[in-house]
Amino acid sequence: MTTTERPVRRDFAQRLRAETRAEHGRAHAQPYVRALLAGQLGAEDFAMLLAQHYFAYAVLEAAAEHMRSDLVAGPFVSDRLRRLPALEADLQHYFGRGWRRKVAPSAATEEYLARMREICFDWPGGFVAHHYTRYLADLSGGQAIRAIMGRSMDRSDGAGFAFLTFEQIPNGPRFKDAYRTLLDTVGWSAAEEDRIVAEVKRAYAHNTRVLAELSYLLIPRQR
């Protein structure tokens, strides 16, 4: 071991969560999210978020295919997580058969996509940073959103909620625990872990900007 090397941590998942708590709080504080959690948003508002997610997942899941056989990133790739087909079904539900002509990435989403394209196909740790930020969000806050939107839209048949329904992951907490164990046991160097924490913060910032833009779109209708 050289003098610049430090021992590999075994509590990386915990560190990641602790060091990005402020960023999580900022995402949460966006008016769009607050209105959503208060049960004040309708189907049209929810569909706007799904449309932005569609573009993000198209890039993230293309990167997942690319990284599938990578020694470091590959173990994080799971078909059980795949969201793109679910997003397509939801968008068809909300916008109708011609949905592809009706949705477009916002300026904030374009920036998010550019960052993922820049790093997620070449840097395994960077891919994991973006993968973690989105899928753990969907398996955590996403489930709260599903319950709230399900109530306010009165949908008991699940139509329009495919994105937030992980049919192949019946036990979300157990899946997240296994994911955190994977984060802890990859054996990244301390320097690589620092880079990944920084990239997760960046992924949060992109998500927050997307939510801020959606918040802005809500304002005229709430006046």
Ligand code: HEM
């Ligand atoms: C919509 C409102 C949100 C709610 C209610 C919410 C709620 C939560 C909760 C309760 C947890 C802890 C879950 C657990 O310990 O198993 C969590 C974790 C997480 N959330 Fe959120 N969240 C929201 C929005 C977001 C957003 C916008 C992002 C970023 C894209 C995000 C990313 C994450 C991540 C990455 C974790 C995992 C943290 C970890 O354990 O390492 N969340 N969220």
